[in-house]
Amino acid sequence: MPELQHLPANADASTIVAAVEQDGAVILDNVISPEFIAALREETDPYMDNTSNGEDPFAGFSTTRTGGLLVRSEKCRKLIEHETILNPCREFLAPFCEKVQLHLTQIIRIRPGETAQAIHRDKWAWGKHLSHLEPQFNTIWALTDFTAENGATQVVPGSTKWPDDQDIKPEHVTQAEMKAGSVLIYSGSVFHGGGANSSDGDRIGINITYALGWLRQEENQYLSCPPELAKDLSRTLQELAGYAMGQYALGYYTPPGAPGEEPEVVPPQYALGIRKDLSSMGGTGDLEALQRALQT
Numbered sequence: 001m002p003e004l005q006h007l008p009a010n011a012d013a014s015t016i017v018a019a020v021e022q023d024g025a026v027i028l029d030n031v032i033s034p035e036f037i038a039a040l041r042e043e044t045d046p047y048m049d050n051t052s053n054g055e056d057p058f059a060g061f062s063t064t065r066t067g068g069l070l071v072r073s074e075k076c077r078k079l080i081e082h083e084t085i086l087n088p089c090r091e092f093l094a095p096f097c098e099k100v101q102l103h104l105t106q107i108i109r110i111r112p113g114e115t116a117q118a119i120h121r122d123k124w125a126w127g128k129h130l131s132h133l134e135p136q137f138n139t140i141w142a143l144t145d146f147t148a149e150n151g152a153t154q155v156v157p158g159s160t161k162w163p164d165d166q167d168i169k170p171e172h173v174t175q176a177e178m179k180a181g182s183v184l185i186y187s188g189s190v191f192h193g194g195g196a197n198s199s200d201g202d203r204i205g206i207n208i209t210y211a212l213g214w215l216r217q218e219e220n221q222y223l224s225c226p227p228e229l230a231k232d233l234s235r236t237l238q239e240l241a242g243y244a245m246g247q248y249a250l251g252y253y254t255p256p257g258a259p260g261e262e263p264e265v266v267p268p269q270y271a272l273g274i275r276k277d278l279s280s281m282g283g284t285g286d287l288e289a290l291q292r293a294l295q296t
Helices: 013-023 034-048 074-080 083-096 122-126 235-241 268-272 284-295
Strands: 006-008 025-029 063-066 100-110 136-142 183-187 203-212
Touching: 006 013, 013 025, 013 083, 013 183, 034 063, 034 074, 034 100, 074 100, 074 203, 074 235, 083 100, 083 136, 083 183, 083 203, 100 136, 100 235, 122 136
Parallel strands: 006 025
Antiparallel strands: 025 183, 063 100, 100 203, 136 183, 136 203
C-alpha cells in the first residue's frame, strides 16, 4: 500500500509544494493545539449539531456538512488565513493565476456506520473543462484523530496525472491517518474520497479549499459573507472571499444609484466602504502581471 509523507508543522512552503506536486497530497503534523481545537468546536458545534445528514450517497447518508465558516467562527478564520497554508497555496497555484481565492469552508462529520465515499477529483466541480491545469489547493484539518476505522480520507498518491476514467484499485489507495491538530493538504487533481466509519465515534474535519482567482467558487462567499459582514474582516480574508480584483479587468462593478451619484466603475472592495487607493480595472501591478503572463 502506498504511503503519504508526513512533514513537521514548520515545513517551508517549497517543501510542502514539492510533496503535493509529487504525490498529490501531504500531511503536516500537529499544526494546531488541543486548546485551539476546543475553542473552535465551542464556536462551531452548535451549527454542526443542527446540520442534517446528506441526502445522496456522495454527500453521505450518515455525514453532515456545515459551511459558512468565514462568518460563523473566529478560529476558522485563523485557519483560512494561516500562513503555513497560504504561502504554499500561492506558490502551488502561481503558474495558473495572479491571485488565489477561498473556494470552500465546511466541517465534515462522518458518523458511525457511514460507507466510503466514491473516489473522485475535487476539480470535477468544474466538469472536465480544467483537465489541462491545476485549479485547487485543498486542506482537511483534523479536529479528531483520523484513523482507518473512523473514516480517514482515502487518497491515491501519485494519481494527479492519471486519466479521469482510471480504474482505481484497492492497492492504489491509502488513508490519511493523522492526529487531531494535523492537516491533510491535497490538490484538486488527486483521486481521493471520504473513508468508511466502522468505529463508534464521529470523525470530524474542516475542509478549507482554495482555487484560482478567476474561477467560480464552490461555496458562494458573496452570499455566505455579504458586504455588511465582510467589512469587519481582515483585508487578507476580504481578498480571499473575493472582495478584490481577480486580476486586471476581472471583477469590477458599477454601483447602483442615481446618475452621477457613484463612480461608474469600481473594484469589489468599494462595496466594503474602502475608498482609498482604488483603481477601477485593477492596479498597475495587476496590469503588468497580466502582460508578463501573456508574453510567456
